Amino acid sequence: MTSTMPTAPAPTLEGTPFAPRWLAVPAIAGAALIVLPLIGLATRVEWAQFPALVTSDAALAALALSARTVAWSTALVVILGVPLAVMLARLEFRGMDVVRTVILAPLVLPPVVGGLGLLYAFGRTGLIGERLTLLGIDIAFTTTAVVLAQTFVALPFLVFSLEGALRADGTRFEAVAATLGAGPWTTLTRVTLRRVWPALVAGTVLAAARALGEFGATLTFAGSLQGVTRTVPLEIYLQREADADAAVALSLVLVVVALVVVALAYGGATRVARARVASGRSS
Amino acid sequence: MRLDCSASVPERAVAARITVESGRTLALLGPNGSGKSTMLEVAAGLLRPADAHVTLGGADRVLCQDATAWLPPHRRPVTLLTQDPSLFAGMSVLDNVAFGPRAAGHGKRASREVARDWLDRVGAADIANAHASTLSGGQAQRVALARALATRPAVLLLDEPFAALDVDAAGHMRTLLSTVLADLTVVMSTHDVLDAAMLADDVVVMHDGAVAERGTRAEVLGRPRHSFTARLVGRGLVRVDASTWTAPRPSQVSLRLAADLPESSTAEDTWHGTVARVEGHDDVARVWVDTDAGDLVADVDPLIIDRRILTPGAAVACTVASDVETYPA
Amino acid sequence: MTRVLKHPHGSRMRARASACVRALVRGSVAMLALAAAGCAVDDTSDDVLIVHAAASLTDVMDVIAADFEANNPGVDVQINVGGSSALASQIVEGAPGDVFASADLAQMGVVHDAGLAPHPLAFATNTLTIAVAPGNPRGFAGLADLTDPSLDVVVCAAPVPCGEVALAVEKAAGVDIQPVSEELSVTEVLAKVTSGQADPGLVYVTDIARSKGEAEEVPLGGDESVAIAAGTQYPIASLTTATDPIVADAFVGFVLSDSGQSALENAGFGSP
Numbered sequence: 082m083t084s085t086m087p088t089a090p091a092p093t094l095e096g097t098p099f100a101p102r103w104l105a106v107p108a109i110a111g112a113a114l115i116v117l118p119l120i121g122l123a124t125r126v127e128w129a130q131f132p133a134l135v136t137s138d139a140a141l142a143a144l145a146l147s148a149r150t151v152a153w154s155t156a157l158v159v160i161l162g163v164p165l166a167v168m169l170a171r172l173e174f175r176g177m178d179v180v181r182t183v184i185l186a187p188l189v190l191p192p193v194v195g196g197l198g199l200l201y202a203f204g205r206t207g208l209i210g211e212r213l214t215l216l217g218i219d220i221a222f223t224t225t226a227v228v229l230a231q232t233f234v235a236l237p238f239l240v241f242s243l244e245g246a247l248r249a250d251g252t253r254f255e256a257v258a259a260t261l262g263a264g265p266w267t268t269l270t271r272v273t274l275r276r277v278w279p280a281l282v283a284g285t286v287l288a289a290a291r292a293l294g295e296f297g298a299t300l301t302f303a304g305s306l307q308g309v310t311r312t313v314p315l316e317i318y319l320q321r322e323a324d325a326d327a328a329v330a331l332s333l334v335l336v337v338v339a340l341v342v343v344a345l346a347y348g349g350a351t352r353v354a355r356a357r358v359a360s361g362r363s364s
Numbered sequence: 365m366r367l368d369c370s371a372s373v374p375e376r377a378v379a380a381r382i383t384v385e386s387g388r389t390l391a392l393l394g395p396n397g398s399g400k401s402t403m404l405e406v407a408a409g410l411l412r413p414a415d416a417h418v419t420l421g422g423a424d425r426v427l428c429q430d431a432t433a434w435l436p437p438h439r440r441p442v443t444l445l446t447q448d449p450s451l452f453a454g455m456s457v458l459d460n461v462a463f464g465p466r467a468a469g470h471g472k473r474a475s476r477e478v479a480r481d482w483l484d485r486v487g488a489a490d491i492a493n494a495h496a497s498t499l500s501g502g503q504a505q506r507v508a509l510a511r512a513l514a515t516r517p518a519v520l521l522l523d524e525p526f527a528a529l530d531v532d533a534a535g536h537m538r539t540l541l542s543t544v545l546a547d548l549t550v551v552m553s554t555h556d557v558l559d560a561a562m563l564a565d566d567v568v569v570m571h572d573g574a575v576a577e578r579g580t581r582a583e584v585l586g587r588p589r590h591s592f593t594a595r596l597v598g599r600g601l602v603r604v605d606a607s608t609w610t611a612p613r614p615s616q617v618s619l620r621l622a623a624d625l626p627e628s629s630t631a632e633d634t635w636h637g638t639v640a641r642v643e644g645h646d647d648v649a650r651v652w653v654d655t656d657a658g659d660l661v662a663d664v665d666p667l668i669i670d671r672r673i674l675t676p677g678a679a680v681a682c683t684v685a686s687d688v689e690t691y692p693a
Numbered sequence: 694m695t696r697v698l699k700h701p702h703g704s705r706m707r708a709r710a711s712a713c714v715r716a717l718v719r720g721s722v723a724m725l726a727l728a729a730a731g732c733a734v735d736d737t738s739d740d741v742l743i744v745h746a747a748a749s750l751t752d753v754m755d756v757i758a759a760d761f762e763a764n765n766p767g768v769d770v771q772i773n774v775g776g777s778s779a780l781a782s783q784i785v786e787g788a789p790g791d792v793f794a795s796a797d798l799a800q801m802g803v804v805h806d807a808g809l810a811p812h813p814l815a816f817a818t819n820t821l822t823i824a825v826a827p828g829n830p831r832g833f834a835g836l837a838d839l840t841d842p843s844l845d846v847v848v849c850a851a852p853v854p855c856g857e858v859a860l861a862v863e864k865a866a867g868v869d870i871q872p873v874s875e876e877l878s879v880t881e882v883l884a885k886v887t888s889g890q891a892d893p894g895l896v897y898v899t900d901i902a903r904s905k906g907e908a909e910e911v912p913l914g915g916d917e918s919v920a921i922a923a924g925t926q927y928p929i930a931s932l933t934t935a936t937d938p939i940v941a942d943a944f945v946g947f948v949l950s951d952s953g954q955s956a957l958e959n960a961g962f963g964s965p
Contacts, residue, residue, distance in 0.1 A: 200888055200890065204888060204889065204890050205890050206888070206889040221845065221873075221890050221891070222845060222847075222873035222874050222891070253446075253448070254450055254452065256410050256437070256444075257444075257446065258438075258452075258463070258467070259409070259410070259436070259437035259438045260408045260409070260438070260440075260442065260443050260444040260521075261443060261463055261464040261467060261511065261512070261515050262438050262443075262464050262467045262468050262515050263438055263463065263464075263467035264438045265438075267467050268438075271452075271463070272452060275452070275454050275455075276452075276453065276454070278454070300876075300877060300881065301881075303874075304847065304873060304874025304875075304876065304885065304890075304891075305850060305874050305875050305876055305877055305881075306872065306873060306874045307875070309873075310874060311875075315877065318877055319850050319852060319877055320852070321778065321779070321782070322776070322778040322779075322850075322852035322853050322877075323778075323851070324852075325782065
């Protein structure tokens, strides 16, 4: 890697098929499984009414609420998740595996379970909620509860992504920065986070996407009131009862947002990875 | 500034003390795993053994005193240059070098001025604006050196600075270091005697986690008193008498089969022993001989020497040229 | 879903059973309920009957299905529960099924309009009421007490059947409730009350019965128009997509029979 000797280009399989041809069958089936529902959704959109449907009072209120709550929960995810990931990646203490497992559990938990947990922790009669109520703080049925639910389900995405990147990157550069006189904060911001930037961005985007799609925990924990707690997914679920066209129209909005988000996160990460590979070859 | 670093790291089987005087360059000479890097890490503060003592400029500035006192690496006026340049990707070369001054609290512009100056001194001014990840190994190590020097360290620690470089780049780097290290206090670890010979004022030889020998460059490399040092510098080492050593080069020793020697011959400059090992070195066969007084190495021409000498276990007699220096033990 | 082999004499027997069930469905409920006992379907070996039932029917449908299976050996009744509107849209979109039991007429109407449920029949009624914490600690006396804006009242959202009923009740009583949350199903409303998050909520009387003491009922109060507005009818119909229309009709008949009606009554439902 650090040699100046001319390196022969690594042999590649460019232009030659490197995977068994039959792999295309399950691959296409898998792609179809994901693509067909999205197409199915698009075919049901009443295009003539689409603008009206997505700009109805209820739809606009839901979109505005989702934008607001996702912005807050994403900010919280970064503020809380980055320190958490750094601690998990850099500290060694007894029982750390247990802590990590618990913290990442919401990744696999059904959101409704998360909602129940939040209810019994922060709800009126919950562990902390009871004390908060005594202090006059009541988050039940407020937008705060929505943000809390979204943060709960989204936080592990960032922690998972960032912690893995931090572990893979190791502490070599941090040691170098320290001997160059950089304190822990400078090292963290100028060296560590810069090195894992793609993972941080991808993790944040995925967390935001997860927060945007949050349904179960919000429903269980926060309730559903237009403009206060009824985010886009809840509005879609509700509209399905009354006006399937409106539900489909809003769904399409979410699909578009999802596509943009994935393109940004995945595309960005891939670009960085390619740049690294390229620079690795040249040095 | 004088650095005094002693440490015991049982989990790495290292227990040693090294000191370097102000303005001098100390080479920590030894093979991989001898504890050189461990000592540098303790000095830099990257390792915190329970049993360690590090002072700078005399006893008044304690960097580390067992578990009672501890200065973290970024507060130590000591900079470590690792064998891997470890440049920060995502920054230009200039900003890599400016990193230290910036971390010390200088402004961006001032730091870049300092960085430009150091890049100039290491002959890398032309790549100041290049991206750190696009450099060759030799360029990267130059930049890493500039980056380390730009922090104006009281002591500069170099951990195998040439190990990752190819022959040409290592040569350039050695020449560069011989000029820029002149007035600095430096500790450099290396497994290569040539580095110690070209760059060091003093040498500490490390062996199995402990100091085998220490002294000035000429004393340690020219007059080894430890068989391990002699092996490192490629010489034999035998006791002439109770208080005198001699360390002849392979070319200064001639070999014969013991059987060929007249029985009466007990010349002072002849040692009897057995062949321990034979290696090919260019066009000569290098023969290691165990004697009662120590080890000797001789280069023989395999075309004209009796082939039986080249067999391990063969009884041989070694004669050392008369002009080889002897020195007190 | 699997289609099973037919009994060799199936068609003849099915014709007999079919006539019996048709008579059941077309006649008056009381009379047909009497007839139902003698009308067990006897050509039903290994039939699977899929019943789409509104969520509020979950528990009682299990009881009825067990009774039906006991009376008709070889029939395996599978209950698919969900929100009425979700079920309706699934059926219209082609989900296989034999019977649809809806919690409101509108959703049955969706299926009926699609031509899939030609003969819906009312089989039960339910009544909206006030659910409060056990012991009614805040001493609510009726709907009029729920207008205090400082209260955390939860109701169903308007498009959900229980939400429609709640709106009708409010209108009839002339009160304006400001809920803190409009839930997407009546079970969510009940959960918010039983978990102590909200107090009170508007649910069905059958939900109070299902809560097993974790919620208590407070009557709505008000005049007869409120009581009428609070009532809701549950329709049931066999579907044209039924794999075995005779068995499907028989199940509908069974729900309308004394046996089915008493199970519904035990669960707190009223008779139509």
